[in-house]
Amino acid sequence: MINSFKAEWRKLRQRPAVWVLGGIMLAALFLFGYAFNWIQLSFPSKTFHSDAGLTIAQLKTALYPINFVKNSLEGVGIVGSILTLILGALAVGSEFGWGTVKTVYTQRPGRLQALAGQVGVVSVIAAIFTVAFYAVAALASLGIALGDGATITWPAAIDIIKALGATWLIFESWSLFGMALAYLFRQSAMAIGIGLAYVLAIEGILFRLLGGFDAGWVTTIEKFFLGQNAGALIKSFGQPFASPGAAAPIVTAGVAVLVLVVYSLVFAGVTSLVVRTRDVT
């Protein structure tokens, strides 16, 4: 297990695609979470107005350190899901494309030990992404606050730790989903394609359309889906400002964490079964 982890770590830490994905995630957070908002609020158009009736100075506090956790969590949603799903799919699927599955399996490790190494390293990379995510958010918010001459106040440490844990769990469950798809389809392209279709079409468009029915059964179904629970966990941290008409989380944070853990275990279990039983042709 340790040997497989070492091998996997040596392999993935040197793979440019992994860090490109991380870079895209951080760039998206910095640009869409901070830079564009700051520019919009610092140089507002004449027609600018806030739906919540807030002033520009009040809106800007969303970009300051006191709100860096809440402001960043919004970026974890779709972008984080997609990128970590791709991370998991690439970590596994490329092995089939290069034919290295057979090279690894014939070297020595048992199949499940090799898989455990992959899961372990992808989990570490998800953790690195998580820490980097909040580090960039904290630095961006600090820079903006210093630039505006605002007071520097940070959220409580416990809130930061909770956000780190929640974000890692969300990244982890999506990356395990990507890995499971890649093992099932024995390639990364199909895994990424189907994963994206699921994230965007099922979790995104379908539930948005069904939401128009305002029916209880829709909410009941939603409670069992990965993306909806990830969204509920994000919402449980609150937003810098209460948005008029914003829907409440469909489940509590505790339930969302439980569902995400169950999903992660199911993905890992399905993957283990496939890895153990399938021929390498």
Add this chain to the structure above:
Amino acid sequence: MASSENVITTHKLTKRYGASIMAVDSLDLEVRRGEVFGFLGPNGAGKTTTLRMLLGLIRPTSGSATVAEHRPGDPEGLRQIGSLVESPAFYPYLSGRENLKIMSDYAGVPHTRVDAALEEVDLADRAKDRFGTYSMGMKQRLAVAAALIKDPELMILDEPTNGLDPQGVVEMRSLIRRLGTGNRTVMLSSHLLNEVQQISDRVAIIRKGKLVAQGTVHELRGESAIVVRVKPVDAARRQLDRMLGAAAVTAVDGTLRLSVDPDRAADINDALVGAGIKVSELRAVERTLEEVFLTLTGEAA
């Protein structure tokens, strides 16, 4: 444990795909410790499927196998096996050395073996270059190096000369000869029958998944003989019948084929000349492994 005589034993090893495709059919193989074992068969005969089963990559439909004292795919067994199955596969964005470090991590052996393995396959000079930039010959050699870092007691090589240019074939041939020295067992699947004939102690030939022959190269090639062209033939025949026994002498297309050890050629020549018989041709004949292979597999052109 090194006590067992056989490094590989299979018993009715079978792999069936669906209802109609029988890739390997009740295969019984024995590969003995320390020998170079040639594993031959035409394309699609089931060689690679057999090797994949021996390495635990695919599971047999029925039957059993023991490889290096363990069931196929057992990590402790794989520790003793170096292999190259079909094309060499490594991480294209990493150097040859980094790829070997990864493989040594998986194998649980120290990185100190990596440079020695690269030297062994003459890749030390290109060890820093990315695998994706390697020629086919270099890729094959890196695969052999990955097998060597475990210092395995058994090497399983599946068509190691596939895709190589003539220079690459020469280099690989030399490398395989080196690998086959000492106590190491080598199981070699190849289309290069001349090479297999030269370096193998024993050979198995399969066709359509079934074993059609297994034995030493000498056994498979059959008895050697001497062919003589003489005048007069009748007098020569009488002389040779008396000398060798009638059963050892056969007339073939105006010549006489003598089923005797070619070492007796000088004695036979003296006897014929001494009897006043003119000998215009006297040569030893042996079937090549290629002829045996073509006969047994029905692949003759």
